[in-house]
Amino acid sequence: MRPETEAELAEAIATADAPLAIRGGGTRGVNLNGDLIETGGMSGITLYEPGSLTIVVQAGTPLAQVDAALAAEGQRFAFEPMDHRGLMDTSGVPTIGGVVAANVSGPRRVSVGACRDFMLGVRFVDGSGTIVKNGGRVMKNVTGYDLVKLMTGSWGTLGVLTEVSLKVLPQPESSACVLIDGLSDADAVAAMSKALASPFEVSGAAHVPVGQDGSPVTMLRVEGFAGSVTYRSNQIAALFPDHDVRIERDGGAVVKGWAWVRDVEAFRDKAGDVWRVSCTPSDAAEIAARMKADGLIYDWGGGLIWARVPEGTGLRTQLGAFDGHATLVRGTGQLKFQPEPAALAALSNGLRHRFDPKGNLNAGLMG
Amino acid sequence: MQMPQPDGFVLSRKDEIVTRLKMVLPENAVISDEVETRAYECDALTAYKCPPLAAVLPTTTEEVSAVLKVCHEMGVPVVPRGSGTSLAGGALPTADCVLLGVAKMNDVLETDYGNRFIRVQTGRTNLSVTGAVEEDGFFYAPDPSSQLACAIAGNIAMNSGGAHCLKYGVTTNNLMGVTMVQMDGTILQIGGAHLDAAGYDLLGLICGSEGQLGVVTEATLRILPKPEGARPVLMGFDSNEVAGACVADIIKAGVLPVAIEFMDRPCIEATEAFAKAGYPMCEALLIVEVEGSDAEIDEQLALILEIARRHNPVELREAKDADEAGRIWLGRKSAFGAMGQINDYMCLDGTIPVSELPYVLRRIGEMSKEYGLDVANVFHAGDGNMHPLILFDANKEGDLEICEAFGADILRLCVEVGGCLTGEHGVGIEKRDLMVDQFAPADLEAQMTVKDVFDPKWLLNPAKVFPLAASESRRSVALAAE
Numbered sequence: 106m107r108p109e110t111e112a113e114l115a116e117a118i119a120t121a122d123a124p125l126a127i128r129g130g131g132t133r134g135v136n137l138n139g140d141l142i143e144t145g146g147m148s149g150i151t152l153y154e155p156g157s158l159t160i161v162v163q164a165g166t167p168l169a170q171v172d173a174a175l176a177a178e179g180q181r182f183a184f185e186p187m188d189h190r191g192l193m194d195t196s197g198v199p200t201i202g203g204v205v206a207a208n209v210s211g212p213r214r215v216s217v218g219a220c221r222d223f224m225l226g227v228r229f230v231d232g233s234g235t236i237v238k239n240g241g242r243v244m245k246n247v248t249g250y251d252l253v254k255l256m257t258g259s260w261g262t263l264g265v266l267t268e269v270s271l272k273v274l275p276q277p278e279s280s281a282c283v284l285i286d287g288l289s290d291a292d293a294v295a296a297m298s299k300a301l302a303s304p305f306e307v308s309g310a311a312h313v314p315v316g317q318d319g320s321p322v323t324m325l326r327v328e329g330f331a332g333s334v335t336y337r338s339n340q341i342a343a344l345f346p347d348h349d350v351r352i353e354r355d356g357g358a359v360v361k362g363w364a365w366v367r368d369v370e371a372f373r374d375k376a377g378d379v380w381r382v383s384c385t386p387s388d389a390a391e392i393a394a395r396m397k398a399d400g401l402i403y404d405w406g407g408g409l410i411w412a413r414v415p416e417g418t419g420l421r422t423q424l425g426a427f428d429g430h431a432t433l434v435r436g437t438g439q440l441k442f443q444p445e446p447a448a449l450a451a452l453s454n455g456l457r458h459r460f461d462p463k464g465n466l467n468a469g470l471m472g
Numbered sequence: 473m474q475m476p477q478p479d480g481f482v483l484s485r486k487d488e489i490v491t492r493l494k495m496v497l498p499e500n501a502v503i504s505d506e507v508e509t510r511a512y513e514c515d516a517l518t519a520y521k522c523p524p525l526a527a528v529l530p531t532t533t534e535e536v537s538a539v540l541k542v543c544h545e546m547g548v549p550v551v552p553r554g555s556g557t558s559l560a561g562g563a564l565p566t567a568d569c570v571l572l573g574v575a576k577m578n579d580v581l582e583t584d585y586g587n588r589f590i591r592v593q594t595g596r597t598n599l600s601v602t603g604a605v606e607e608d609g610f611f612y613a614p615d616p617s618s619q620l621a622c623a624i625a626g627n628i629a630m631n632s633g634g635a636h637c638l639k640y641g642v643t644t645n646n647l648m649g650v651t652m653v654q655m656d657g658t659i660l661q662i663g664g665a666h667l668d669a670a671g672y673d674l675l676g677l678i679c680g681s682e683g684q685l686g687v688v689t690e691a692t693l694r695i696l697p698k699p700e701g702a703r704p705v706l707m708g709f710d711s712n713e714v715a716g717a718c719v720a721d722i723i724k725a726g727v728l729p730v731a732i733e734f735m736d737r738p739c740i741e742a743t744e745a746f747a748k749a750g751y752p753m754c755e756a757l758l759i760v761e762v763e764g765s766d767a768e769i770d771e772q773l774a775l776i777l778e779i780a781r782r783h784n785p786v787e788l789r790e791a792k793d794a795d796e797a798g799r800i801w802l803g804r805k806s807a808f809g810a811m812g813q814i815n816d817y818m819c820l821d822g823t824i825p826v827s828e829l830p831y832v833l834r835r836i837g838e839m840s841k842e843y844g845l846d847v848a849n850v851f852h853a854g855d856g857n858m859h860p861l862i863l864f865d866a867n868k869e870g871d872l873e874i875c876e877a878f879g880a881d882i883l884r885l886c887v888e889v890g891g892c893l894t895g896e897h898g899v900g901i902e903k904r905d906l907m908v909d910q911f912a913p914a915d916l917e918a919q920m921t922v923k924d925v926f927d928p929k930w931l932l933n934p935a936k937v938f939p940l941a942a943s944e945s946r947r948s949v950a951l952a953a954e
Contacts, residue, residue, distance in 0.1 A: 156720030157826040157856065179726055208668065219668055221676060222645045237918045238911075243823040244855035245642065245895035247631045247680050248903070248910055249937065250919040254644070254676025258669065275726035298586045304609075304697045330775075333768040385665040387586050408667050430670035443670040448660050453671050455925035460918070471671060 109146040111228065111236055111267040117142065118265065119234025124468040127261035129165060129203030134193035134435060135260070137467055144202050147267055150174055152242070158273050159225060159242050164202025164266040171201050175273055183274040184220045185211030185363075191373040193435055202266045208258030211367040212309040212326070215301065215405040221257040223272045229256055229264035232461025242270040255456070261467045263460040277328035280359045281338040282309075285323040286349040290314055291390040293323045294407035298386060299344055300325045301406045305337040310406040311366045326363060372400055372413045378436030380420050382410040384429035395424055442471050473520055473561070473901050476935050476947065478568035482548050483525065489546055490526050493570070496538035501576075503527040512553065512571045516618075517561040517902060519872060524551065524565035531576045533651055533659060533689040540687065541657035543570050549931050550655070552683040554626030555597065557618040559819055560900025562630060562682050566935060572687060574625045580604050581690065587665050589648055591692045594625035598632075601693060610695040613640035616896065617808065628688050631680030633896035638854035639730045639763075640696070642896065644679040649692035652678060652685075655927045664692060677922065682898055683933045685926040699763035702730065704800045705773055707780045708754035708787035712736060715756035716829035718783045719853045722760065723826070725779055727772055732854035733759040733804050736833065739811075739848035739861070740803070746810030749803030752787040758853065759804055807850045808861070815846075815863040818875050822886030823895035826856045835885055836860055843878040845871075857895035858886070884909050899937045907939055916942050 108114040118125065124139030144165035151161040155178040162171055168186070175181050186209040188199060203209075205227075210219035226240030239252035256263060285296055293312035300307045309326035316322035327337045335354075342350045353359055365371070372379055377399055384392050386407035393401050393410050400413035414420060417438060421431055430443035445453060453471075458464075482489070490504045503509055504526040514521040525548070530536045543550050553563040553573045565571045577593035578600070584590070585608060592601060598619040601612040615634035616622055622632070628650070633642040640646070649663030663675045678685055709715040719732055735743070735757045744751055751757060762772040773790065780788055791797035811817045824832050833849060840847045851858040860882055864875040883893045883903065887910045893903045907916060920938060923930065923946075930946045 154825060154827050156724050158723060159825065178724070208673075210668070214667065218641060218645050221668075221673055222641060231918065235914050235918075238915050239918070241890065241892050243825055243857075243891050243895070245633050245637065245823045245852070245857040246892045247633075247642075247896055247898050248892040248894050249899065249907065249916070250922055251631070251644065251676055251680045252918060252922070254673045254679075255922075257676075258673055263672070275723075275728060278726065295586075298588075302585055302588060302610075302697050304700050330768070330771050332771045333764060336765060336767060383666045383668055383670075385587055387584075405667060428664045429666035432670075445671050446661075448654075448658050449662065449671065449674065452660075452674060452925060456672060456922065459921045459925060 106141070107143040107146045111147065111230065114142070114147070114265060114267060115230045115234045115236050118230050118232065121463070121465050123465065125465045127265050127467050129200035129206070130167070130197040132193065132195045132197045132199045133189045133203060133207055134195055135470065137470060139468060142265065144200060144265065151268060155180060158244070159270060160273055161242050161268065161270040162201050163268050164200065166201050168199045168201050168204060176276070179276050180273045181276050182223065182271065183213055183217045184223055185213040185367055186220060187211050187367045187369070192369045192379060201269060205257050205269050206259065206261050206266060212311060212363055212404050215310060215408060216306065216308045221254050224253045224257045224269065225272055226270035227253050227256045227266055228268040229266045231264040232463055232466050237264065240270070244272055260470050262457060262471050263466070265466065279331040279334045280326060280328040280356050281334050282353040282359045282362060283325040283338055283341045284351045284353060285345060287321055288312070288323050288348070290393060290403065293321070294386060294389050294403065296323055296345060296348070297325065297406040300341050303341065303344060305340050307341065309363055312403040313366070313371065314401050317365070324362065324366065326359065366402065366404060369402060369411050371402060372411070375400065375413060376416070377413045378416055378418060379434045380412045380414065381432045381434050382412060382429060384408060384410065384427060388427060392424060392427055396420060474940060475522065475566055475901070476940060478566055482568040485546065486525055489548055489570070492542045492546065493526065493528055493539060496542060497528060497530060497535055501529045501531070512556070512565060512573065515553070515556040515558040515561060515563040517559055517564065517900065520561055520564055520901065522565050522567055524569050524571035525567060527571040527573060529573050529576045533653060536572065536653045536687055536689050537657040537659050539570070539572060540653055540655055544656045544929070544931065547929070547931070549934055551933050552625070552629070552687050554595065554623030554629065555621050557622040558626060558630065558898065558900055559821070560894070560898045560902040562626070562898050562900040562936060564901055574623065574689065577689060584665065585610065588695055589665050589692050590695050591690060592624060594628065594688050594691050595623050598622050598624060598627055605695050606698070609698050611698050612693055612695055613646050614643045624691050624693070625688055628679050628691060629681065629683045630896070630898035633857065635731045635733060635852060638732065638852070639728055644676060646694045647675060647679055647691060648694055650675065650678065650688045651690035653687045653689060655686070655929065655932050660686070682900065682937050684923055684937060685932070700765045701769060702761055702763045703769045703773065703791050704759050704761040704797055705776060705791065706787070706789040706800045707758045707760070707785045708752040709756045709783060710754055710786055712756045712833045713830040714783050715758055716826070718758065718780055719829070720826060721779045722776055723854065725775060727762070727775055729760045729762050729776070729854065731759070731761040732852070734849070734851050734853035735804065735807065736849040738846060739807055739850045742814055742848055743803040743807050743810040746813050747803050747806035749799055751803050754786045759800055804850070811848060811861050811863065816866040817861045817863050818879055820858065820860045820862070820879050820882055821894045821897040822883045822891055823855070823857045824886050824889050824891035826853065828889040828891070829853065829856070832858070832885060832889060836882055839878060839881055843874055845875060845878055856891065880906055901936055904937060905939050920946060
């Protein structure tokens, strides 16, 4: 079904006696059994105040529509959500609710934070059909528990989002990318770490062992006012006198290059499972080596590893214990999310049970 | 402000409880003498006082776990405390509680510049976290104005902010992991040196839960490289409306200053009399600070000044050197002290949409006349977090009550225009009974459900955050189960 209002949705969930599969645009490759609930009927921008850096949007609103409204005011979502369609070979229209439910955050997460860091408020319908609101539309709010963060990234398993409010930021006037050629994975992580520890505000730090031209490239992005971007990119380049360094100053090319990283374009149309591993950056090269992957991309200065491995690879077993976790983004036959230690799993299950006592919402996905 | 009746059964077992605590802690870590427990009778909300049954000062996570196990078994409420700087009564004890202070737990456990984090025990003060890394060019961003004294434990409990959160976010945006002890003594590790949670965002849930879900004993905090420099500019305007419009225009122009501070006339007058910072006498004053290299600062300030000039400022003052920058900040930083000199005051903390600033300031002015109490406004304008200071006389019969009623009306106004009761101080006991103005019963129920999961017996800081009537059935079930 495709409810047009929050009340309709609440009624549907309250009376459901079988599993429900919640879908925004259906682009993120989650295919669950159950009666389909599409959120696209609840669409539209409720409120947008550029001077307050806040936007309130109904959950089923196409992301492109929100992006266009923000761009018209020279603003954007700074957390740079990826478009999964290429990687997952899906079609459909990504929604803002889907972005929030999956806490989708791109390369800029390393400097400005994740989707969850920009979330100001939610309205949702829990698993018993009760409408709940939390947070609001102001940037500083510590009134009561932060269920906004709990809902962000809960993949529709605690409730179905109906409205979300987010903090937005100005679009920078200009961007540039410092490129270092030919580094080993370990050297690249060290270089990214050095750049991120500098005061020059790197807004993206990625390393591609096999770049678009076939050789390794390390990418360090800066954004801001034109003069500042020139200054900072030069300063960053100067941090690496012994490396093979160039600076891409064509803004269009910079945007394109980072969209390629963000959307994991390198793995598009290539066979195999795709994993997303969050780890301590300095462990990244060693962890990646253990994966014996067919393809690798390091983002977040090494804190995020994208890996393409042969179908069915038991990657978690291969990795063993490490500071971080592995998510199966593309592939079947294994749990999508890393199992939690017992004490945390008990809390997660407790929350899941309280918010969705019937266990109907995206059953089996998490918690 | 009402607190629940202490549990007579707990009070009657004081000796037994203290004996059990002394079995799991060193002798000097348990305080039960009635004179000595007085040291913990209140936090910075000093209008309310109540000594705890006993206070404990553990030094390790394992000791915290042992204390909580004892209290859990014996059905004794526990009130956690960082440095006791809460303005909301977050660490106010009840007569039947064990107050658990983390002040002795203040070690730096690990500093990692390559991965940009520091791991500390949570009794460490906010400023001394930055102190541990600043020589190496790093800092910890959240900077509540009590940062000299306040503990990271309290910062996490209240999700504290500060003057610079427009750019750097608040505690929750800078917290990567915690070691937390649940009420039954279970020790949990959540997050770490990696980003984002594997499952539900429990870290996000714990941050800002006012010590009701667990006692956080260790924290992994994000540290950032210090900017090359920072410089403020001061602007005076002849109305609040114009100053508010100027703030909105700066933000819309794509500049993201690290701080935009706002002071109104009563506040300017009081701070001038106290600190003599040489502020212009005008209706509204803004301090805007930007960061970067000299050239970058020039570039941003040129744009900001151009915008300010369009609003016909009565004063524009740039800082030419560190001394002038210091003088621009002097008045703002002494504002609270200045108010304390002339009067008793109550500091509010509501947040409003920035666009509602002129309307809300006008309404506060009108209400000030109706209640017969003066108000000075000083706040973080970029993010709409207001700090109206209501001036009253604590020695005058009934003045505190009038002040509280006035404060409640201001907070209701914040909610009415789309804002919230508290932006960075927390609910504690102070705003507990106003929660029904912001939340419907189902909204509060969803929050209390979270506490049911983490602390089924409702023993951790139980009389805070939720209106007593709303939480009563849960608290009394907990008592009956003893």
